[in-house]
Amino acid sequence: MKKYWPPVMMLAIFESVAVTLWLTKDNLFYLFNFSYIGLSVSTGVFLFIRKYKHARRIVQLLVGLYMLIYLGLICNENMQIEGFWYYLFTGVFEAATIHYAVAKIFGPLIFGRGWCGYACWTAMVLDFLPYKVPGGPRKKIGWVRYITFLVSLIFVAALFLAKVGNIEQIMFRAFIAGNLIYYAAGIILACAFKDNRAFCKYICPITVFLKPMSYFSLLRIKCDKDKCVSCGKCKRVCPMEVDVTENSRKRQNGTECILCMECVRNCPKDAL
Numbered sequence: 001m002k003k004y005w006p007p008v009m010m011l012a013i014f015e016s017v018a019v020t021l022w023l024t025k026d027n028l029f030y031l032f033n034f035s036y037i038g039l040s041v042s043t044g045v046f047l048f049i050r051k052y053k054h055a056r057r058i059v060q061l062l063v064g065l066y067m068l069i070y071l072g073l074i075c076n077e078n079m080q081i082e083g084f085w086y087y088l089f090t091g092v093f094e095a096a097t098i099h100y101a102v103a104k105i106f107g108p109l110i111f112g113r114g115w116c117g118y119a120c121w122t123a124m125v126l127d128f129l130p131y132k133v134p135g136g137p138r139k140k141i142g143w144v145r146y147i148t149f150l151v152s153l154i155f156v157a158a159l160f161l162a163k164v165g166n167i168e169q170i171m172f173r174a175f176i177a178g179n180l181i182y183y184a185a186g187i188i189l190a191c192a193f194k195d196n197r198a199f200c201k202y203i204c205p206i207t208v209f210l211k212p213m214s215y216f217s218l219l220r221i222k223c224d225k226d227k228c229v230s231c232g233k234c235k236r237v238c239p240m241e242v243d244v245t246e247n248s249r250k251r252q253n254g255t256e257c258i259l260c261m262e263c264v265r266n267c268p269k270d271a272l
């Protein structure tokens with residue numbers, strides 16, 4: 001039974017966030033929202049422990065579709081980075097600001113880029129493409145993420161400075177347009193570079209938060225050097241080109257790890 005503690009702990013963490021936000025914000029939505037996400041994530045961890053091959057993809061679909069369709073399209077919440085700037089400028093600690101604080105800014109100090117592996121609705125679609133492992137060397141164009149980051153910030157700041165009316169409706173349209181652009185860019189890049197995660201590596205503005213925070217992550221893949229036979233299989237299956245047998249936080253592409261567990265599943269010596 002001991003091996004089932006991680007999903008129980010995961011559920012307990014999400015439930016504490018759910019109850020705390022429900023009581024402090026006096027809003028039942030937070031109880032529902034974080035309980036649903038916690039249940040989805042812990043189900044995935046449970047399935048992973050049971051060695052179910054598609055455990056991660058199930059969580060990705062449960063959480064990603066919920067956020068994209070229910071929160072985004074039905075509840076009109078812009079959960080993209082523009083929505084974060086919008087709520088930040090209005091000074092309201094709601095929806096997108098809470099989401100960013102939990103999943104993308106402070107949460108990564110604990111669970112690294114788990115968001116990218118298990119919940120992101122952009123990657124949820126990109127992971128259906130056939131290029132699971134990069135088909136060529138990494139490109140030196142990671143700086144593009146800073147441009148998309150700045151563009152999103154300037155876009156929302158300009159709306160506020162120009163005192164544009166009906167800004168909520170603009171944010172909803174920006175959510176739809178932004179997602180369409182992300183999907184199109186993600187699919188084109190994946191096909192051009194033969195790499196499903198090319199968008200994550202070079203374009204995604206959220207990595208400006210995710211990368212530095214996940215550097216300090218408590219949850220990390222570590223290699224037991226006594227068991228490792230240096231077969232290199234873990235690196236060959238890694239979608240993010242992490243130097244996974246190196247345990248230092250400075251390891252190559254260390255802040256790119258999305259905790260997908262492909263390396264762990266494929267290690268013949270259970271060294272990870």
Ligand code: SF4
Nearest residue numbers: 116120122123200204
């Ligand atoms: S890097 Fe961006 S697009 Fe990729 S999974 Fe993470 S948040 Fe989603």
Ligand code: SF4
Nearest residue numbers: 228229231232234267
């Ligand atoms: S797959 Fe396992 S044994 Fe092979 S190099 Fe990686 S950690 Fe070592």
Ligand code: SF4
Nearest residue numbers: 238257258260261263
């Ligand atoms: S294969 Fe391993 S090192 Fe690579 S992203 Fe997945 S969990 Fe991280």
